[in-house]
Amino acid sequence: MTETASRPTLEAVAARAGVSRATVSRVVNGGDGVREPLAERVRRAVEELGYVPNQAARSLVTRRHDAVAVVIAEPETRVFADPFFALQLRGISKELTAHDSQLVLLLTEGRDDHARVARYLAGGHVDGALVFSLHLDDPLPGLIHGAGVPTVFGGRPGWGDGVREAVYVDCDNRGGARQAVRHLLGLGRTRVAHITGALDQTSAVDRLDGYRDVMGDADPALVAQGDFTPSGGERAMRELLERRPDLDAVFVANDLSALGVLRVLREAGRRVPEDVAVIGFDDMLPIAEQTEPPLTTVRQDIEDMGRLMARLLIGGLEGGSAGKDPVPGRSGVVLPTTVVRRASA
Amino acid sequence: MTETASRPTLEAVAARAGVSRATVSRVVNGGDGVREPLAERVRRAVEELGYVPNQAARSLVTRRHDAVAVVIAEPETRVFADPFFALQLRGISKELTAHDSQLVLLLTEGRDDHARVARYLAGGHVDGALVFSLHLDDPLPGLIHGAGVPTVFGGRPGWGDGVREAVYVDCDNRGGARQAVRHLLGLGRTRVAHITGALDQTSAVDRLDGYRDVMGDADPALVAQGDFTPSGGERAMRELLERRPDLDAVFVANDLSALGVLRVLREAGRRVPEDVAVIGFDDMLPIAEQTEPPLTTVRQDIEDMGRLMARLLIGGLEGGSAGKDPVPGRSGVVLPTTVVRRASA
DNA sequence: GTGAAAGCGCTAACAA
DNA sequence: TTGTTAGCGCTTTCAC
Numbered sequence: 001m002t003e004t005a006s007r008p009t010l011e012a013v014a015a016r017a018g019v020s021r022a023t024v025s026r027v028v029n030g031g032d033g034v035r036e037p038l039a040e041r042v043r044r045a046v047e048e049l050g051y052v053p054n055q056a057a058r059s060l061v062t063r064r065h066d067a068v069a070v071v072i073a074e075p076e077t078r079v080f081a082d083p084f085f086a087l088q089l090r091g092i093s094k095e096l097t098a099h100d101s102q103l104v105l106l107l108t109e110g111r112d113d114h115a116r117v118a119r120y121l122a123g124g125h126v127d128g129a130l131v132f133s134l135h136l137d138d139p140l141p142g143l144i145h146g147a148g149v150p151t152v153f154g155g156r157p158g159w160g161d162g163v164r165e166a167v168y169v170d171c172d173n174r175g176g177a178r179q180a181v182r183h184l185l186g187l188g189r190t191r192v193a194h195i196t197g198a199l200d201q202t203s204a205v206d207r208l209d210g211y212r213d214v215m216g217d218a219d220p221a222l223v224a225q226g227d228f229t230p231s232g233g234e235r236a237m238r239e240l241l242e243r244r245p246d247l248d249a250v251f252v253a254n255d256l257s258a259l260g261v262l263r264v265l266r267e268a269g270r271r272v273p274e275d276v277a278v279i280g281f282d283d284m285l286p287i288a289e290q291t292e293p294p295l296t297t298v299r300q301d302i303e304d305m306g307r308l309m310a311r312l313l314i315g316g317l318e319g320g321s322a323g324k325d326p327v328p329g330r331s332g333v334v335l336p337t338t339v340v341r342r343a344s345a
Numbered sequence: 346m347t348e349t350a351s352r353p354t355l356e357a358v359a360a361r362a363g364v365s366r367a368t369v370s371r372v373v374n375g376g377d378g379v380r381e382p383l384a385e386r387v388r389r390a391v392e393e394l395g396y397v398p399n400q401a402a403r404s405l406v407t408r409r410h411d412a413v414a415v416v417i418a419e420p421e422t423r424v425f426a427d428p429f430f431a432l433q434l435r436g437i438s439k440e441l442t443a444h445d446s447q448l449v450l451l452l453t454e455g456r457d458d459h460a461r462v463a464r465y466l467a468g469g470h471v472d473g474a475l476v477f478s479l480h481l482d483d484p485l486p487g488l489i490h491g492a493g494v495p496t497v498f499g500g501r502p503g504w505g506d507g508v509r510e511a512v513y514v515d516c517d518n519r520g521g522a523r524q525a526v527r528h529l530l531g532l533g534r535t536r537v538a539h540i541t542g543a544l545d546q547t548s549a550v551d552r553l554d555g556y557r558d559v560m561g562d563a564d565p566a567l568v569a570q571g572d573f574t575p576s577g578g579e580r581a582m583r584e585l586l587e588r589r590p591d592l593d594a595v596f597v598a599n600d601l602s603a604l605g606v607l608r609v610l611r612e613a614g615r616r617v618p619e620d621v622a623v624i625g626f627d628d629m630l631p632i633a634e635q636t637e638p639p640l641t642t643v644r645q646d647i648e649d650m651g652r653l654m655a656r657l658l659i660g661g662l663e664g665g666s667a668g669k670d671p672v673p674g675r676s677g678v679v680l681p682t683t684v685v686r687r688a689s690a
Numbered sequence: 691g692t693g694a695a696a697g698c699g700c701t702a703a704c705a706a
Numbered sequence: 707t708t709g710t711t712a713g714c715g716c717t718t719t720c721a722c
Contacts, residue, residue, distance in 0.1 A: 007467065007493070009715055020693045025717060033691060050491070052467040056410075057715035059401035060698045067449075067470075079431075081631060086426070093452055102465060104412075105450045107438055120447060122352065122397040125412075146395070148352070230635075259635070286426055290575075290604070292637075354699055365709045370701060378707060402699035405714045 008049040017045035028053060059124070067102040068092075068313060069126040069149075071117055073140055074133045075109050082228070082256055083284045084302060085132070088154060091306025092130060099314050101127070114139055122147035128313045130154060136200040141166065152313045154305065156202045156332060167316075169309045169333045171300035173203050176337030177210025180251045180279045180298050183339050185214070189249035189277055193222040195236040195261060197253035204228070207253050207281060222247065226257050233260030241268055248276055249345065255280040255287045255297055262291055262344070277345035293343035300337045308333060353394040362390035373398060404469070412447040413437075413658060414471040414494075416462055418485055419478045420454050427573070427601055428629045429647060430477070433499060436651025437475060444659050446472070459484055467492035473658045479503060481545040486511065497658045499650065501547045501677060512661075514654045514678045516645035518548050521682030522555025525596045525624045525643050528684050530559070534594035534622055538567040540581040540606060542598035549573070552598050552626060567592065571602050578605030586613055593621055594690065600625040600632045600642055607636055607689070622690035638688035645682045653678060 010028075014021045019042060026034050027042040028051075034042070045051075059065050070092060072079050079085045089103075096103050104126055106117050121129055121144060129144060132154040144151055153168035184192045194211040197204030208223070215222070221243045224236035233252060237260065240247060252258040258280040262272060270276045272293055280288060283299035312333070355373075359366045364387060371379050372387040373396075379387070390396075404410050415437060417424050424430045434448075441448050449471055451462050466474055466489060474489060477499040489496055498513035529537045539556040542549030553568070560567070566588045569581035578597060582605065585592060597603040603625040607617060615621045617638055625633065628644035657678070 007469070010717095011715080021716080022693060022695095022718080023691090026692090029717085035691060038692085050467075052464060052469075052492075054405070054715050055468040055470055056401045056404035057698090058717075060399070060405055060700085060715080061717045063698085065401075081428070081431070083426070086424075086431075093450075097452075097454070097458070097461070100461070102470070103450055103452075105438075105448055107442075107448075109442075113442070116442070116445070119397060122395075123400045124352070124397075125400055125447075147397075355701095356699080366700080367702085367709060367711095368707090371708090374701085380707065383708085399699050402714090403701075405699080405716085406701045408714085 007054070008051045009054070010051075013042065013045045013049055013051050016049060017042045063124070065125060065127050066100060067104055067126045068096055068310070069104045069106050069121060069129040071106045071108065071121075071129055071131045071140070071144075072133055073108050073131070073135060073138055075107075078229070079107060083286055084254070084256070084282060087284070087302040088132065088306035088309075091303035091308075092310045093306075094303075095307045095310035095314070099310075101314065108140070114143055118143040118147055121149045127317050128152070130309050130313060133201070134158060135198075136202075150313060150316055152309045152316075154309055156206070158200075158202050167312060167331055169305050169312065169335070170203070171305065171335045172337050173206035174210040174213065176281060176298040176300065177207040177251065178213050179337060179339050180281065181211055181214040183296070183341075184249040184251060184277055184279060184345060187249070187273075187277055187345060191222065191244065191247045192218070192249040192251060193224070193240050193244065193247045195224050195226045195233055195240070195250060195252045195257060197226060197228040197257070198232075199225060201228075204253055211251060219244065226253060228254050228257055230256055230260035230263075233257030234264050235260075237261045237264040241270075250276060250278050252278065252280050255282045255284040255295060258295055258297070258344075259287060259291065262295075266292075273343065273345050279339075279345040283340050288340070288342065291344070296342045296345040297340055298337050299340045300335060305335060308335070352399070353396045354399070355396075358387065358390045358394055358396045361394060362387045408469070410470060410472050411445060412449050412471045413441055413655070414449045414451050414466060414474040416451045416453065416466075416474055416476045416485070416489075417478055418453050418476070418480060418483055420452075423574070424452060428631055429599070429601070429627060432629070432647040433477065433651040433654075436648035436653075437655045438651075439648075440652045440655035440659070444655075446659065453485070459488055463488035463492055466494045472662050473497070475499060475654050475658060478546065480543075481547075495658060495661055497654045497661075499654055501551070503545075503547050512657060512676055514650050514657065514680070515548070516650065516680045517682050518551035519555040519558070521626060521643040521645065522552040522596065523558050524682060524684050525626065526556055526559040528641070528686075529594040529596060529622055529624060529690060532594070532618075532622055532690060536567065536589065536592045537563070537594040537596060538569070538585050538589065538592045540569050540571045540578060540585070540595060540597045540602060542571060542573040542602070543577075544570060546573075549598055556596060564589065571598060573599050573602055575601055575605035575608075578602030579609050580605075582606045582609040586615075595621060595623050597623065597625050600627045600629040600640060603640055603642070603689075604632060604636065607640075611637075618688065618690050624684075624690040628685050633685070633687065636689070641687045641690040642685055643682050644685045645680060650680060653680070 010021045014024045027039050128150040134157045136158040156170045224239045226232040226236040280295050280297035283297045288295040355366045359369045473495040479502050481503040501515045569584045571577040571581040625640050625642035628642045633640040
């Protein structure tokens with residue numbers, strides 16, 4: 001069935017119901033101002049013909065798309081390897097679904113993709129964009145700004161071209177880091193090291209700042225640079241063990257990295273937490289609960305962040321702010337963090 | 346800038362360049378048959394105005410969208426917890442990007458979502474659909490069929506309503522399972538158990554069949570039902586230990602489940618592989634390489650499957666087959682598997 | 691409350 | 707080679 005026989009149009013439904021296109025359109029879009037018997041007839045015609053509105057035609061006139069782009073400025077490799085994005089997407093997806101909006105996923109692997117994404121956003125496919133994982137030198141904010149699409153960022157964007165009053169959602173990276181370090185100090189540890197994330201991202205910088213807030217006077221050799229990945233964590237931990245074999249605690253910038261850290265400590269014969277206490281960041285459940293020993297970490301509600309981003313965007317859209325700022329006057333929402341105690345610290 | 350000032354249209358570009366809309370359209374779409382000086386003038390106008398074609402308008406007439414839907418019939422929880430989907434998506438994403446096509450992700454959490462997805466597909470947003478993780482009783486194939494959108498399935502669909510000649514890509518689940526079991530037997534194991542996947546999915550059924558091909562005469566008590574998740578694996582492994590404490594090998598339906606299996610074995614004080622050899626399925630690198638001990642498993646190239654699915658769909662689309670079957674005459678592509686030996690078996 | 695008619699921005703015959 | 711002219715399927719004033 002159906003063959004190449006193109007789908008029925010409003011016209012067809014109108015003919016079948018013996019009314020005008022306008023009437024069908026009204027019924028299809030909520031049915032206000034159409035008397036019941038007529039409306040019923042239209043509904044039946046829609047049903048019988050299996051009519052589904054053509055979105056392209058509708059968007060052309062309404063300029064709405066009921067779709068939101070999610071842009072992740074990260075190679076696919078990372079996006080799909082890091083549960084962080086998964087959780088965020090989950091929150092977003094839930095919220096969008098609730099608003100009958102579709103999620104369009106745009107991954108930007110490298111330079112070339114930027115243009116493609118910009119073109120897509122400007123092409124009027126979506127009502128807005130949620131953008132993640134910006135790096136310091138990323139041209140994306142500028143391009144997106146140019147595309148003139150309402151946008152909410154995930155994570156505080158590093159200040160770049162004209163993103164001054166960008167709307168963003170983030171967790172309290174700095175405060176969370178302070179909590180983590182204080183927790184370790186509270187355990188009686190004194191030589192607390194830190195393994196950073198990728199320092200071209202604000203989250204990593206903020207967490208490092210938080211560490212320094214508390215450990216300001218500590219030996220700089222206690223800080224090693226990671227990149228949010230397990231292998232980065234491994235490398236950094238090896239460095240640390242070399243530089244300061246006497247360390248008795250490590251605050252790792254995220255749980256994923258902690259995976260590598262724990263591995264290296266195990267290899268080195270250090271017991272966790274007896275010899276070295278380890279605390280992560282994110283509370284990525286599938287990771288934190290399964291490590292050996294289970295990971296004490298700073299919890300942020302990632303899924304909720306995603307949901308909130310979507311809500312802000314949609315709220316802004318519905319609020320009818322014609323411009324690009326979904327939440328005029330409000331530019332950043334920062335969510336709280338808490339320490340979740342497990343066995344590693 | 347940009348204000349609410351709507352984006353420039355073809356008309357505007359034409360005016361600026363002093364040509365007709367048709368000419369601009371030609372230049373924008375490849376520029377054949379337009380003399381160079383004119384074309385250049387148009388390009389400059391496009392540039393100056395920052396013109397980007399309105400996709401809705403274009404789709405309305407061309408009926409093309411340069412977008413493909415990826416439908417995953419699984420709760421978000423699983424989609425994002427299971428690296429399997431991630432890899433598949435990665436392959437798809439790469440291929441689509443290469444063809445300048447966008448990926449639209451549709452997750453169907455439950456019954457309610459089916460209608461939404463069907464509506465979306467029928468609404469003419471996309472040129473085709475890639476559908477995953479169908480369950481036996483899933484109405485989706487029928488709905489999608491009804492939507493009249495070219496579709497490629499990931500994994501052999503369980504036969505349902507009129508999906509007879511569905512196009513699909515799958516790995517050789519049955520053959521791979523046979524390889525796994527033979528590998529265990531080759532190690533001298535004789536009491537080989539099997540932990541199944543979710544048996545409402547063909548991949549799980551096929552793997553079970555493969556196990557039985559080789560172990561046909563074995564004690565049925567050696568088979569326990571899992572569901573492709575770590576906790577499912579745990580449960581099943583406990584059952585097995587109870588029923589057949591003498592087992593000396595387990596073939597687990599996927600690597601993710603093996604995670605739980607290894608945990609239970611460790612708790613039970615069974616050494617792997619000395620006491621119990623364990624083999625998984627999928628070769629999900631981030632998992633298989635990191636387990637303790639590293640997991641021997643049946644490798645399938647998941648990313649490549651994704652890529653292939655996308656290629657089939659796009660190829661079919663470009664082939665101009667008006668109907669729904671992107672690859673007439675060919676309905677299933679089955680990829681080979683190989684055993685990857687690590688430490689667990 | 692309902693219908694007629696005018697576009698939304700674009701492509702694709704068809705003329706010139 | 708370039709321009710003119712119809713629509714694509716829908717929403718939305720504006721009359722009736």
